[in-house]
Amino acid sequence: MRNKEEKIVDESSIEELQEQEKKVKRRGSLGIVLSLIVLSVIIAILSPRFLTVSNLTNVLSQATVSAIISVGEFLAILTAGIDLSIGSILALSIMMLGIFAVNMQMNPILAIMLALSVGALIGFFNGILLTKLRLPHPFISTMGTKMIARGLALAVTLAKPISGFAPSIQFLGNARIGPLPASVLLVVVVYAIMWVFMTRTTTGRHIYAVGGNVEASRLSGINVHRVLLIVYSLSGFFAALAGLLLVGRVNAAYPLAGVDYETDAIAAVIIGGASFAGGVGKILNTVIGVLIIAVLRNGLNLLNVDSNFQTVAIGVVIILAVYLDVVRQKASVINK
Amino acid sequence: MKKTLIILLVLVLVAGQAALFAAGKAETKSDKTQIAVVLKTLSSEYWQRVVKGADQAAAEYGVELIKLGPPTEDAVEQQINMVEDALSRKPAGLVFSPSQPPTAVNVLNEAKRLGIPVILVDTPMPEDFDNFVTFIGTENYDAGVAAAEKVAASLGRTGNVVLIEGAPGNPTTTQRADGAGDVFKAKGFNIVSRQPGYSDRERAYTVMQNILQGNKDIDIVFCSNDEMALGALRAVQQAGVNALVLGTDGNAEALESILAGGLYGTAAQKPEMMGYLGVVNAIKASQGETIDKRIDSGVDIITIDDAQAALDNLK
Numbered sequence: 001m002r003n004k005e006e007k008i009v010d011e012s013s014i015e016e017l018q019e020q021e022k023k024v025k026r027r028g029s030l031g032i033v034l035s036l037i038v039l040s041v042i043i044a045i046l047s048p049r050f051l052t053v054s055n056l057t058n059v060l061s062q063a064t065v066s067a068i069i070s071v072g073e074f075l076a077i078l079t080a081g082i083d084l085s086i087g088s089i090l091a092l093s094i095m096m097l098g099i100f101a102v103n104m105q106m107n108p109i110l111a112i113m114l115a116l117s118v119g120a121l122i123g124f125f126n127g128i129l130l131t132k133l134r135l136p137h138p139f140i141s142t143m144g145t146k147m148i149a150r151g152l153a154l155a156v157t158l159a160k161p162i163s164g165f166a167p168s169i170q171f172l173g174n175a176r177i178g179p180l181p182a183s184v185l186l187v188v189v190v191y192a193i194m195w196v197f198m199t200r201t202t203t204g205r206h207i208y209a210v211g212g213n214v215e216a217s218r219l220s221g222i223n224v225h226r227v228l229l230i231v232y233s234l235s236g237f238f239a240a241l242a243g244l245l246l247v248g249r250v251n252a253a254y255p256l257a258g259v260d261y262e263t264d265a266i267a268a269v270i271i272g273g274a275s276f277a278g279g280v281g282k283i284l285n286t287v288i289g290v291l292i293i294a295v296l297r298n299g300l301n302l303l304n305v306d307s308n309f310q311t312v313a314i315g316v317v318i319i320l321a322v323y324l325d326v327v328r329q330k331a332s333v334i335n336k
Numbered sequence: 337m338k339k340t341l342i343i344l345l346v347l348v349l350v351a352g353q354a355a356l357f358a359a360g361k362a363e364t365k366s367d368k369t370q371i372a373v374v375l376k377t378l379s380s381e382y383w384q385r386v387v388k389g390a391d392q393a394a395a396e397y398g399v400e401l402i403k404l405g406p407p408t409e410d411a412v413e414q415q416i417n418m419v420e421d422a423l424s425r426k427p428a429g430l431v432f433s434p435s436q437p438p439t440a441v442n443v444l445n446e447a448k449r450l451g452i453p454v455i456l457v458d459t460p461m462p463e464d465f466d467n468f469v470t471f472i473g474t475e476n477y478d479a480g481v482a483a484a485e486k487v488a489a490s491l492g493r494t495g496n497v498v499l500i501e502g503a504p505g506n507p508t509t510t511q512r513a514d515g516a517g518d519v520f521k522a523k524g525f526n527i528v529s530r531q532p533g534y535s536d537r538e539r540a541y542t543v544m545q546n547i548l549q550g551n552k553d554i555d556i557v558f559c560s561n562d563e564m565a566l567g568a569l570r571a572v573q574q575a576g577v578n579a580l581v582l583g584t585d586g587n588a589e590a591l592e593s594i595l596a597g598g599l600y601g602t603a604a605q606k607p608e609m610m611g612y613l614g615v616v617n618a619i620k621a622s623q624g625e626t627i628d629k630r631i632d633s634g635v636d637i638i639t640i641d642d643a644q645a646a647l648d649n650l651k
């Protein structure tokens with residue numbers, strides 16, 4: 001008897017989720033892509049420099065670090081959580097990369113793999129805090145981790161930056177494959193893989209389910225702890241991968257790297273239409289959110305706009321996007 | 337549909353705002369020579385003074401400036417992005433102050449490839465990097481040395497010293513503290529504590545309060561910028577300690593504090609001079625003139641004797 005009831009809860013909640021997704025997000029996607037296009041058109045009209053090949057390549061490569069780090073934030077927000085530590089994880093991972101690759105002269109591939117593992121491990125630690133130590137909300141646990149990782153990033157080299165990375169380590173962030181920066185291709189590959197992961201695998205669907213309704217997910221037999229551990233480990237991993245791109249872009253690892261990157265990532269995810277309530281959001285919209293911020297910044301730079309007003313503009317866009325989230329939730333309540 | 341419209345509307349508003357700022361500035365299609373000026377930030381008095389000098393040179397020589405800088409000095413990647421954006425406008429020269437010098441190597445190599453001369457101001461690049469025309473700035477180490485020698489002579493005896501520096505890894509503020517520290521050590525002073533105040537008034541205030549918890553017997557506090565000096569001064573005064581507090585930069589507020597009997601002195605850099613010389617030398621370099629690889633913009637140790645004159649000079 002009991003088993004049956006639990007099954008029912010599960011199916012109805014998952015169906016509910018799926019329906020909500022279908023209804024709300026078709027239109028959401030269109031809106032955000034349109035916004036990006038309109039924004040680009042306006043900037044192109046105002047500045048003839050915007051639509052040059054060199055500038056567009058610039059914008060794309062400038063967006064890559066944020067695009068990669070936002071994948072992890074997307075996953076965390078999708079589970080109704082948040083990851084405030086990604087900027088600091090980025091910093092600690094690249095300082096370790098510097099120590100492995102430059103100071104210890106390790107094999108570059110090995111050094112990269114170790115640095116990525118550092119990121120994934122700290123992410124896993126975030127997951128443990130949440131699931132095993134049962135800290136009430138990832139806002140608190142990842143804020144703690146944020147400080148720990150930043151402090152360690154400063155401590156490992158006594159705050160000195162490390163430069164002089166081998167070309168093989170700079171490859172992803174700096175090289176070009178044909179006309180395109182390698183970093184842009186990496187972003188395409190990562191988003192393609194993540195799209196498949198989120199939409200075509202059981203674990204991906206479980207992540208949506210946990211974000212939509214933790215209790216129903218647990219009752220229906222989803223291992224919620226496992227899902228959260230995977231999500232936060234991935235978040236840490238992507239922070240480290242973003243760091244690898246950053247190191248290639250600027251040919252240096254510095255301990256104050258990634259300060260406030262979590263803010264930009266959260267903004268991109270929210271502008272991309274993911275809901276803070278969890279369970280709703282599309283991975284591909286996140287990269288559009290990243291591009292909107294990047295195009296806005298680039299456009300305002302081309303137009304000589306004071307950077308303080310750039311911050312204001314991005315703030316306006318975030319508030320607008322969250323307002324849309326509110327409108328969307330109202331709409332879904334009415335639909336019920 | 338409604339929300340799509342709202343999104344569009346606000347984006348249009350935002351872009352329209354941008355257009356207002358830009359109107360008459362960026363895209364006026366003037367035939368004037370353009371010089372890009374990318375600084376660590378534009379949001380502090382010090383960097384505004386650099387801008388003031390740059391503007392003066394631009395007016396004298398009839399060139400147009402592209403002025404960019406992130407909201408804070410630790411937005412390092414954003415600064416590099418701004419250099420890329422500035423380069424894509426093909427300016428005749430770039431006046432640049434790197435927030436974290438090693439991170440600017442790739443982008444300055446790109447400037448070299450594009451044939452755009454780079455003039456560094458305030459902060460130099462790492463020693464092994466050579467793709468720039470000249471570095472214009474204070475010898476930060478020397479500024480610390482000069483300040484320490486003056487205050488040591490004024491105190492007339494040895495004593496306890498506190499050093500408060502900027503963000504760890506910031507060479508400018510670190511070297512100033514190094515310069516001062518070396519003089520104090522050589523003269524037999526006891527360095528009680530050396531800590532980062534992140535170039536921030538409030539952080540330095542807290543740091544100084546904590547130091548005073550452990551030891552109230554402090555004679556001299558040297559800070560790597562004026563903001564931190566004003567913060568440290570507040571802590572010192574509240575604790576009722578009679579220490580000589582020094583800053584670096586020579587900002588208006590520091591000078592006013594000196595006149596009011598607060599700070600002992602400040603090692604005044606000449607940021608207007610950096611901005612001015614930066615733009616002038618960028619123009620010269622773009623015309624193919626040869627320029628010295630290092631130009632010293634000088635330093636003055638300002639105390640109560642000359643604070644009024646320095647303050648008048650600022651206004």
